[in-house]
Amino acid sequence: MKKPILTFCLCQKTFLSFSIGVTVLSSLVSFGKSPNFVLVYMDDLGWAETSVEMIKGRADTRSDFNQTPNLERLAHEGMVLSACYSPSALCAPSRNSLLHGMTPSRLRYTVLSSVEAKKKYLGQITIPQALKKANPKYVSAHFGKWHNESIKPTEAGYDVTDGPNGNGPGDFDDDGKTHLPEDDPKRIFSLTEKSIDFMKEQVAAEKPFYLQLSHYANHIWHDSLKETREKYKKLPKGRKYEKKDGMPDEEIPIAMYNHGWIINYAAMLDDVDHAFGTLLDAIDELGIKEETYVIFTSDNGGGFRGNAPLKAGKGSLYEGGIRMPSFVRGPGVEAGSYSKVPVVQWDFLPTFYDLAGGTEPLPEELDGGSIRSVFEKGNEGRVKRRVRDLIFHFPWHTGVAESVIRSGNYKLRKDLDSLKIELFDIERDLEENHDLAKKLPKIVKKLDRRRSAYLEQVNAETVTLTRRNYVELLEGGWIESGRNRLAKLKSELAADPTNRQKAFQVGVSQNHVNFQDQQLERSKRLIRMHEERGTADKN
Missing domain, CATH: 1.20.58 (Methane Monooxygenase Hydroxylase; Chain G, domain 1)
Structure with missing residues (x-):
C-alpha cells in the first residue's frame, strides 16, 4: 500500500508542525502500517560528549572538541531528550532492564554480577516479544554488544542476531586473539553495514522491523581510524585537552592509547557518528523515514576526563552516571524540539508497544510507561507508570553502594554503607552541588520511605x-x-x-x-x- 507523503516547512509555527507530525502518525495507524524502530545503543557515552547542546542555550552541555554532525542532524530533525536516564550506572543491568521494561531491582540484576538473575529468570516479556504481540509480522534484529547473562538474544525473541557478545568482539576478531582490521575499529562500520542490510531485507519483504544496533564504542579499549585521528590533531584544543595529547604517535603509551588519549577518543566517537550518518541516509533512501522511529542513547554514563557539568560518571548514581545523551526522530516528533520530561529506558518497551498499535494489556510487573505523549507533545507530555517514581538501585560490591529515587524535581540519594542521605532539586541544581537534606527533612523521610518500600516489594538485592x-x-x-x-x-x-x-x-x-x-x-x-x-x- 502506498505510504502517505507529507511535507512541511520547519519555519511554520510550533502548533502547525506538531499537528502535521501527529497526522503522520495517525496516517500510519489508519493505513494499517506499523512503524519501524531503530535503536542505536552506545556504550559509556557521557551526556555532554556530543556536539549537541543537551539543554538548549547551555554551551557547557555539549563538547567543545568532539564533532558529531549526524547527531546534530538527528536533533535538528527530531527531539533532544534532555532528561533521559539509563536504568543503571553499568552496562549489563541497563541492557537487561531496557530489554524487559523492568527495573534492575525487580529483575535482581543490579550490578555486573548475574548470580541472582541466573537463579531464576524474572522477565515477563521482551521488546521483540511485545512487538510481535502488537503485530506478528514484526521482525527483530540485534547486532553488537549484548552483555546480558540472564537471557540470550534468540530466547528474547530476536529473529536475527550476531550474539550473544560481550566486550571482546569490540577489540578482537572472531578467534578472540587477532586484533580487528584497521579500517573497522570497534566493528563500527561492519555493525552498521549489517544493520543496513537487515533493513533492506525487511523493506523488500514489506515487514515492519525493530533493529537494535549496540555499539562496542565507546567502551575501552578505545580505537579509531587513523585518518580521523589526524583530523583531530589539527582542530582547536578543547578544555579537556592536555599537553600529553600532543605527543607524537610513536611516543603514546599503550595504556594511554587504549583509554587515555583524547585524540583517539574523539576520533572514535566521530567514526561512530559518521557510521550513524550512513544509517540515517539508508533509512531516507529506502523511503521509510516517515514511518521509522530512530532513537540514539547510551547504556550508562561515561565522561572522558570528567562529565561536567554533571557530577561523576560510570559507576555512580549521580547524574553523570545515569543521565544519557538521547535523541529521537520519527512520526509525530516535532523537529528541532527539546524535552526535559524525565524518562528512562525501561519506558522503551511499553512505548514501542504503544506506537506499534498494541492494545492488549502488558504484564503488570512492568515498571515502564509509554512516553508516546512526550514524543508528540514534548514538555507537555506525561508518562503514566504503575510505579510513579524513578528508583535506581546500585548495591555495587566493589565501589560505592547507593540507591536513588527521583520524584518530580527532587532526587534523593542514599549511601547504602554509610547510610548518608542527600537531597537535590535537579531542576535547579543539575550539578548536584547543593544538598537540601537538612533543610527538608520531611521530604527526605517521605522519599526514603517510598524508595525502601519499592525495593522491599520487588525483593531487590542488598549490598550484603x-x-x-x-x-x-x-x-x-x-x-x-x-x-x-x-x-x-x-x-x-x-x-x-x-x-x-x-x-x-x-x-x-x-x-x-x-x-x-x-x-x-x-x-x-x-x-x-x-x-x-x-x-x-x-x-
Whole structure:
C-alpha cells in the first residue's frame, strides 16, 4: 500500500508542525502500517560528549572538541531528550532492564554480577516479544554488544542476531586473539553495514522491523581510524585537552592509547557518528523515514576526563552516571524540539508497544510507561507508570553502594554503607552541588520511605548479598585464576623482555590481582559491619 507523503516547512509555527507530525502518525495507524524502530545503543557515552547542546542555550552541555554532525542532524530533525536516564550506572543491568521494561531491582540484576538473575529468570516479556504481540509480522534484529547473562538474544525473541557478545568482539576478531582490521575499529562500520542490510531485507519483504544496533564504542579499549585521528590533531584544543595529547604517535603509551588519549577518543566517537550518518541516509533512501522511529542513547554514563557539568560518571548514581545523551526522530516528533520530561529506558518497551498499535494489556510487573505523549507533545507530555517514581538501585560490591529515587524535581540519594542521605532539586541544581537534606527533612523521610518500600516489594538485592556472592566467586576460583594468568604473562615477558604489549599486559594483570585481594578484604569487612549493625538484609 502506498505510504502517505507529507511535507512541511520547519519555519511554520510550533502548533502547525506538531499537528502535521501527529497526522503522520495517525496516517500510519489508519493505513494499517506499523512503524519501524531503530535503536542505536552506545556504550559509556557521557551526556555532554556530543556536539549537541543537551539543554538548549547551555554551551557547557555539549563538547567543545568532539564533532558529531549526524547527531546534530538527528536533533535538528527530531527531539533532544534532555532528561533521559539509563536504568543503571553499568552496562549489563541497563541492557537487561531496557530489554524487559523492568527495573534492575525487580529483575535482581543490579550490578555486573548475574548470580541472582541466573537463579531464576524474572522477565515477563521482551521488546521483540511485545512487538510481535502488537503485530506478528514484526521482525527483530540485534547486532553488537549484548552483555546480558540472564537471557540470550534468540530466547528474547530476536529473529536475527550476531550474539550473544560481550566486550571482546569490540577489540578482537572472531578467534578472540587477532586484533580487528584497521579500517573497522570497534566493528563500527561492519555493525552498521549489517544493520543496513537487515533493513533492506525487511523493506523488500514489506515487514515492519525493530533493529537494535549496540555499539562496542565507546567502551575501552578505545580505537579509531587513523585518518580521523589526524583530523583531530589539527582542530582547536578543547578544555579537556592536555599537553600529553600532543605527543607524537610513536611516543603514546599503550595504556594511554587504549583509554587515555583524547585524540583517539574523539576520533572514535566521530567514526561512530559518521557510521550513524550512513544509517540515517539508508533509512531516507529506502523511503521509510516517515514511518521509522530512530532513537540514539547510551547504556550508562561515561565522561572522558570528567562529565561536567554533571557530577561523576560510570559507576555512580549521580547524574553523570545515569543521565544519557538521547535523541529521537520519527512520526509525530516535532523537529528541532527539546524535552526535559524525565524518562528512562525501561519506558522503551511499553512505548514501542504503544506506537506499534498494541492494545492488549502488558504484564503488570512492568515498571515502564509509554512516553508516546512526550514524543508528540514534548514538555507537555506525561508518562503514566504503575510505579510513579524513578528508583535506581546500585548495591555495587566493589565501589560505592547507593540507591536513588527521583520524584518530580527532587532526587534523593542514599549511601547504602554509610547510610548518608542527600537531597537535590535537579531542576535547579543539575550539578548536584547543593544538598537540601537538612533543610527538608520531611521530604527526605517521605522519599526514603517510598524508595525502601519499592525495593522491599520487588525483593531487590542488598549490598550484603552482592558482596557475599562476590566473595564466593573470588574464593571459588577467581583469585586463583588471576594469579595463574599473571604468572603465565610474567613467564612470557621474561622470554621476550622488550615486548611492550606483553609488559603492558603484565601491568594490567598485576593490578587486577592486587584489586581482587583488596576487594576480598574490603567485602568481608563491610559484610561484618552490616551484620553487626543489623542492616544486612535491608536497603
